[in-house]
Amino acid sequence: xxxxxxxxxxxxxxxxxxxxxxxxxxxxxxxxxxxxxxxxxxxxxxxxxxxxxxxxxxxxxxxxxxxxxxxxxxxxxxxxxxxxxxxxxxxxxxxxxxxxxxxxxxxxxxxxxxxxxxxxxxxxxxxxxxxxxxxxxxxxxxxxxxxxxxxxxxxxxxxxxxxxxxxxxxxxxxxxxxxxxxxxxxxxxxxxxxxxxxxxxxxxxxxxxxxxxxxxxxxxxxxxxxxx
Amino acid sequence: xxxxxxxxxxxxxxxxxxxxxxxxxxxxxxxxxxxxxxxxxxxxxxxxxxxxxxxxxxxxxxxxxxxxxxxxxxxxxxxxxxxxxxxxxxxxxxxxxxxxxxxxxxxxxxxxxxxxxxxxxxxxxxxxxxxxxxxxxxxxxxxxxxxxxxxxxxxxxxxxxxxxxxxxxxxxxxxxxxxxxxxxxxxxxxxxxxxxxxxxxxxxxxxxxxxxxxxxxxxxxxxxxx
Numbered sequence: 001x002x003x004x005x006x007x008x009x010x011x012x013x014x015x016x017x018x019x020x021x022x023x024x025x026x027x028x029x030x031x032x033x034x035x036x037x038x039x040x041x042x043x044x045x046x047x048x049x050x051x052x053x054x055x056x057x058x059x060x061x062x063x064x065x066x067x068x069x070x071x072x073x074x075x076x077x078x079x080x081x082x083x084x085x086x087x088x089x090x091x092x093x094x095x096x097x098x099x100x101x102x103x104x105x106x107x108x109x110x111x112x113x114x115x116x117x118x119x120x121x122x123x124x125x126x127x128x129x130x131x132x133x134x135x136x137x138x139x140x141x142x143x144x145x146x147x148x149x150x151x152x153x154x155x156x157x158x159x160x161x162x163x164x165x166x167x168x169x170x171x172x173x174x175x176x177x178x179x180x181x182x183x184x185x186x187x188x189x190x191x192x193x194x195x196x197x198x199x200x201x202x203x204x205x206x207x208x209x210x211x212x213x214x215x216x217x218x219x220x221x222x223x224x225x226x227x228x
Numbered sequence: 229x230x231x232x233x234x235x236x237x238x239x240x241x242x243x244x245x246x247x248x249x250x251x252x253x254x255x256x257x258x259x260x261x262x263x264x265x266x267x268x269x270x271x272x273x274x275x276x277x278x279x280x281x282x283x284x285x286x287x288x289x290x291x292x293x294x295x296x297x298x299x300x301x302x303x304x305x306x307x308x309x310x311x312x313x314x315x316x317x318x319x320x321x322x323x324x325x326x327x328x329x330x331x332x333x334x335x336x337x338x339x340x341x342x343x344x345x346x347x348x349x350x351x352x353x354x355x356x357x358x359x360x361x362x363x364x365x366x367x368x369x370x371x372x373x374x375x376x377x378x379x380x381x382x383x384x385x386x387x388x389x390x391x392x393x394x395x396x397x398x399x400x401x402x403x404x405x406x407x408x409x410x411x412x413x414x415x416x417x418x419x420x421x422x423x424x425x426x427x428x429x430x431x432x433x434x435x436x437x438x439x440x441x442x443x444x445x446x447x448x449x450x451x452x453x454x
Binding site: 150153154157158167170171173174175177178179181182185198201202205208209212213216220223224226228 | 299351354355357358359361362365368370371374375377378379381382383385386389390392393394396397
């Protein structure tokens with residue numbers, strides 16, 4: 001039963017990725033928005049001045065947050081525009097699999113966007129990675145887990161409204177604050193090499209955030225994604 | 229029906245008690261409690277700031293409880309209570325932030341500082357402002373109630389994480405109820421407790437009044453449709 005369910009959820013992920021990558025607009029927009037944000041922020045410092053590692057990490061996660069809103073709006077609006085929402089609700093799989101598949105697709109797209117943000121931070125904000133690649137990647141995955149757990153739960157919430165991007169931003173951004181603080185502090189360590197002694201505690205915050213919101217999403221998603 | 233009767237009798241009783249308690253609290257604040265040596269009369273802000281902050285946070289907790297109960301029981305009174313608590317919490321926490329800012333300027337020479345309690349209150353203020361925006365944005369009442377309940381639950385789950393992360397960032401806020409009593413004079417502590425109790429009664433009256441108002445609003449809407 002387990003593998004069968006896994007195949008079903010991967011089918012949704014596969015379908016979403018094919019649709020989004022077919023014309024590219026679903027990923028090009030978040031990448032472009034993030035790159036513009038990084039570039040504009042680079043203008044905030046006078047020529048010759050250095051951007052602090054913490055500021056660079058803040059811009060990286062801010063760009064990621066904007067990408068998150070666009071990615072999850074796209075992922076759920078695909079179902080609305082094609083009227084496939086009813087099909088998903090009628091399918092024999094648990095509704096939580098819709099949440100899981102959207103979260104996995106969102107994670108892949110977010111990592112793709114971050115693949116472009118990272119060199120932009122290095123180039124435009126004059127940063128360099130002071131630690132190993134694997135630790136950095138692990139941290140990005142840890143923070144991204146929390147981001148996509150919330151994004152996939154609340155992304156469905158704003159569907160069916162003209163101003164869905166702004167509504168989702170207003171709802172989601174304040175919720176992400178603890179995770180963003182953790183991401184910024186850990187990012188500052190990776191860019192600047194400074195350790196404030198709380199690195200493992202920040203990782204704990206990010207882990208707790210991911211766990212709490214994954215648990216909440218598993219219970220609450222059927223209330224969000226339903227026919228009313 | 230039983231809910232309506234309970235609300236209708238509760239409102240006048242709580243409002244009168246709250247009014248009397250608030251009047252008594254003024255005596256404790258301005259006459260009974262001594263004037264603080266360093267800050268002078270400006271320290272009296274504290275007797276308004278603390279109850280507002282506490283009852284604001286308790287109102288947010290009520291949003292969580294009412295949302296949870298709404299999803300379990302589907303009783304519309306729970307949804308109304310969640311909305312009323314969110315509005316009251318938003319008002320009280322906004323006032324707590326404003327009075328806290330006045331205090332901060334006098335005590336620390338800054339309008340705002342990154343502090344766990346301040347930051348947590350501000351972040352909660354943003355979250356519940358978003359909650360109310362969401363309620364207004366959805367036309368389908370059934371859908372609006374269910375989605376608001378989900379957000380009401382998720383929002384409060386975030387509180388411990390917000391507080392912990394903000395505390396790890398940095399803190400200079402005084403601990404009023406610390407292990408050693410937080411350094412408050414006994415008279416000041418009495419005035420604080422009386423103020424908290426008075427504001428509690430007033431909060432209960434406001435909440436019930438708003439719940440009744442929302443109930444009447446829903447009835448008028450239904451009358452209009454049919």
